[in-house]
Amino acid sequence: MKEQTSGKVRIFLGISVLMIVVFFLIDLYKTVEVAVWLFYLIPLLFISYVAPRWISYLLLSICTLMIGVGYVATPPHVRTDVAILNRLIAITVVWLTIVILLERKRAEEHLEESKEQYQDLVELSPETIYIQQEGKFVFVNGAGVELFGATSQEDLLGKSVLDFLHPDCWETASAWVRMEREEGKIISSIEEKYLRVDGTPVEMEVSAVPIDYLGKPALQVFARDITGRKRLEDQLRQSQRIEAVGRLAGGIAHDFNNLMTVITGYVGLTKKRLGNPELLAKGLDEIGKAGNRATRLTNQLIAFSRKQILQPQILDLNQIVSNMGKMLLRLIGEDIELLTVLGLNIGKVKADPGQIEQVVVNLALNARDAMPTGGRLNIETAAENLDEHSIDQYGDLPPGPYVKLVFRDNGVGIDEETISYIFEPYFTTKEVGKGTGLGLATVYGIIRQSGGDVRVESEPGKGSTFTILLPRTSETESVEEGVNMVQETRRGKETILLVEDEEPVRKLLMETLEEAGYTVLEAPDGGEALALLSRSGPTVHLILSDVVMPKMGGRELADQVASVHPKIKVLLISGYPETALGQQDETGGGLPFLFKPFTPHDLTNKVRNILDG
Structure with missing residues (x-):
């Protein structure tokens, strides 16, 4: 194909050169006419279309020379006064026409070349x-x-x-x-x-x-x-979760081993001190304290998992921060300056007041630990409106009105890598024995379950800023009657059917209720409880049932009892927070529920309230 193209070029080139020679000879032996010079355009146009640019410019220069030679070679008596002007015009026309044509051809070639390169780039x-x-x-x-x-x-x-x-x-x-x-x-x-x-x-x-x-x-x-990249990201997240679970398991084991050491130790000592009532009471007190610490530990873990049972109320964050001012001063110490900047008309939020106070305390303690040589802690509140442009900074929060709570310190700061781990349970940068690793994890769990989010900004040596956003609510605060905090154990004579699969727990609950005057029937699961109800015996007034049991759980048992014995009341108990959440509807109603662990006093009063209700 290329040989055929080059052959055509040589043919057109030969014809064009021959035409130029003919026109030149005519120019030498004929009277000057403008049309003769314009005939030079014909071969030049042929050449410019088929020949390389350098050949076109070469022949263009030769034609220009021939036009000049034709004028010089023409006898003086034949020349006219306008001949030189005509030749200058002819040269100008020829050059402009051919140069414009060649430049356009070059532009088209470049465009075609660019198009081919683009097509190759796209295709390849x-x-x-x-x-x-x-x-x-x-x-x-x-x-x-x-x-x-x-x-x-x-x-x-x-x-x-x-x-x-x-x-x-x-x-x-x-x-x-x-x-x-x-x-x-x-x-x-x-x-x-x-x-x-x-x-x-x-x-x-x-x-x-x-x-x-x-x-x-x-x-x-x-x-x-990005399927492969997504797969790698999932694997990375899975490995990070495994690492976090490993850290969590190790931390739980450490804390509970310490608590069990206290409990088993004092049990052994108490058996030896049966003859000394004072030492016996001291040992029992220490066992009770260890149990309370275990309860607080599980509550922190539940808060991190965002499955704790909240009791939301309409709150004013300004009031909470103000009321906690003196306590925070004692917590952070005299070498740290506390400055509160409370915004005006920030609105109200709906959250559990005890949990929000826990958030404030945990963040204040975290700031204190970040300033071992003293410093300044700023606590600020303000109204915040998130639009479509600012929601990217706060996870998956929807646009709308929020209330902002900010903790800003000038402590040691946090590096970027550590920031990605600080909300994981049992992750801590503090020395051994100076941090549980649950403080910030608890904060994150509480805020996320309350519908908000936490953002951290920090650099090493420049302090840290924790920003909390909670949805602003338009609900009004309800006025509640005062509650008598000192309650005596209330007794009863009714019959209670106790359904619990764990024998030690069942035995403890049975003794507690019998000591309060109740007649107690027991069953290890829902199926046995239904069989017991079907037999003739004392009238059952209340079923106290665990939620998660083999064969038949407490929820299914309650449904079947309601269809057969609608007058029997039901109280559910569980140590799984999600089962407690599952008993509540959107208004917080549903079956009565008591979350483990609870004291004998809590149990007997809850039972009495349900029976009297």
Whole structure:
């Protein structure tokens, strides 16, 4: 093909040179006429279209020389006064025409070359590139054909892009069709889920830009398969979870081993001190304190898991911070300056007051530990409105009004790597014995379960800022009657059916209730309880049942008893926080519930309240 093309060039070149020689000879032996000089354009035009640029410029220069020689060689008596002007005009016309033509040809060659390079770049690109017009594929490169699982471009061209989008991403498709007509609007990298030809989903990172394609608006889309990256990210998160669980298990084991050492130790000592009432009471007190510490530890872990039972109320954060001022001063010490800046008209939040106070205490203690040589702690409150541009800073919070609580210290600060771990349980940067590793984990769990989020900003040596956002509420604060905190154990004579699969717990509850005057029937699971109710015997007034048991749990038992014995009341107990949450409806109602661990006093008073209700 190239040999045929070069042959044609040589033919046109020979013809053009011959024409130039003929025109030159005519110029020498004929009276000067303007049309003769313009005839030089004919061979030059042929040459400029088929020959390389340097040949065209060479012959252009030769023609210019011939025009001048033709004028000089013409006899003086034949020349006219206008001849030289005509030749100058002819030279100018020839040069302008040919140069413009050659430059245009060069531009077209560059454009064609750029187009070929672009096509090669697109076709050979390892990234998927396709063009959609009116929502349909009009171009797909080789990588796209392979990624979509097609055998050729024809399998995709003309088909709707919507057919290859996962149903979860259909809302994006209509927006992209509108973008085809919006110049200058670019889609930065977003993650979308596509479908291959065989229906297999594939995760892609996509960006797009509006273009003109064949004279019509279109959208050029760049897509990258990130399925492998997603898999690696999942593996990384899994390994991090395993690491966190390992740290959590080690911390729990350490703390509970200490508590069990206290309990078993004092049990042994108490057996030896049966003859000394004073030492006996002291040992029992220490056992009780260890049990309370174990309860607080499990509550902290439950707070981290965001499954604790909250008792939300309408709260004013300004009032909480103000009321805790003196206590915080004692907590952080005299070498740390405490400054509170309370915003005006910040609104109210709906949260558990005890849990929010726990958050304030934990963050204050964290700031204190970050300033071992003293410093300044600022506690600030303010109103905050999140819009679509600012929600990215606060996890998955929806736009809307919030109340902000900020703790800012000028302590040692936290590096970027540590920030990613600080909310994990039992993760601590403090010395052994100076931190449990549960303080910030508890804060995070409480705030997230309350519908808010926590943000940390810190640099080593520049202090730390913890920003808490809680949804602002428009509900009004309800006035509650005072509660008598000193309650005596209330006794009764009714019959209670106790259903508990753990024998030690069942035995303890049975003795507690019998000591309070009740007649107690016992069953290890729901099935045995129903069998006992079906037999003739004393009338059962209340069923006290654990929630999670083999064969039949407390919830199912309560449902069956309600259909057969609607007058029997039910009290559920459990050590699993999610089971407690499951008994409540949206208004906080549902079956009465008592969360383990509880004291004999708590149990007997709860039972009496239900029976009297």
